[in-house]
Amino acid sequence: MAPSKNKKIKLYTLSTCSHCLKTKKFFNDAGIEVDITDVDLLTGAERERIMDEVRKLNPDCTFPTICIDDKVVVGFNEERIRKALGE
Amino acid sequence: MTAEELYPILSRFAESQGIRLNKDREFVLDILRGLLTNELRYGYRSCPCRLAWGTKDKDKDIVCPCVYRDPDIKEYGSCYCELYVSPEWNEGKIEHRQVPERRPKEKRKM
Numbered sequence: 607m608a609p610s611k612n613k614k615i616k617l618y619t620l621s622t623c624s625h626c627l628k629t630k631k632f633f634n635d636a637g638i639e640v641d642i643t644d645v646d647l648l649t650g651a652e653r654e655r656i657m658d659e660v661r662k663l664n665p666d667c668t669f670p671t672i673c674i675d676d677k678v679v680v681g682f683n684e685e686r687i688r689k690a691l692g693e
Numbered sequence: 694m695t696a697e698e699l700y701p702i703l704s705r706f707a708e709s710q711g712i713r714l715n716k717d718r719e720f721v722l723d724i725l726r727g728l729l730t731n732e733l734r735y736g737y738r739s740c741p742c743r744l745a746w747g748t749k750d751k752d753k754d755i756v757c758p759c760v761y762r763d764p765d766i767k768e769y770g771s772c773y774c775e776l777y778v779s780p781e782w783n784e785g786k787i788e789h790r791q792v793p794e795r796r797p798k799e800k801r802k803m
Contacts, residue, residue: 622727622741624720624774646744667801668794669742681791 613691615640618660618671621647625682626670632684638691645669696725707777712766715775716783724776728757742774743794744802754800761795 615633619626621644633640643656657667663678664671672679677690700722704714714721727741739745740755754760762772769792770782781787794801 620727620741620744622730624723624727625742627723628720666794666798667744669744683791 613638613675614673615675616673617642618656618663618669618673619644620669623669629670629672629682629687632682632687694729696722696729699725699729711780712777713780713783715771715778721776724774740774743796746802751800751802755796759796765792765795 615638617626617629617633617640619629619642626644630640630642645653645656645660648656660667660671663673664680666680668680670680670682672687672690674687674690679686679690700714700718703725707714724741728738731737731739731741731745735745735747735749735752737749737752738757739752740757740759743755745752745755749756758777759772762777765772766777766779766782769790770787771778771789771792773792773794775789775792779787782789
């Protein structure tokens with residue numbers, strides 16, 4: 607897991623979503639630091655700003671949207687996440 | 694109501710329709726907690742895996758069970774959230790794959 611720790615990882619999630627929970631748990635269990643934004647908990651201009659970020663990464667605007675450096679994984683797909691982590 | 698209390702109700706509901714809840718009980722309880730959070734937040738059980746508009750008129754298609762559940766189960770064996778599944782999905786007789794979002798883009802909160 608060592609190389610993963612140097613990557614910039616952002617998770618765009620919903621606080622209510624079980625696939626998002628699985629994703630958070632995956633990174634937590636792996637000891638990989640991530641920046642998590644629960645979009646459903648945001649309001650107003652802050653939500654708009656974050657949704658602009660999500661839209662650029664994943665035009666479908668579905669959750670979780672996972673950004674690992676310049677790679678984007680949509681949905682909790684462990685195999686794709688591991689690949690993006692370079693494992 | 695708690696997720697644990699809702700579980701047997703929805704389990705019976707699913708079976709009455711010839712489908713099932715996902716056999717992963719802990720995963721289902723997470724979904725049910727999300728559903729109940731949305732019920733408190735919006736006044737209706739909006740899909741916990743989708744960003745809601747927060748008004749029932751705009752979210753009526755994603756009030757659980759959503760209108761996409763049955764076509765998704767027919768095509769993939771599970772709904773978008775993997776809450777409701779076919780018996781075959783639970784038995785591992787069909788591949789478990791990520792269900793693509795069927796909700797039309799123009800209806801989504803983007």
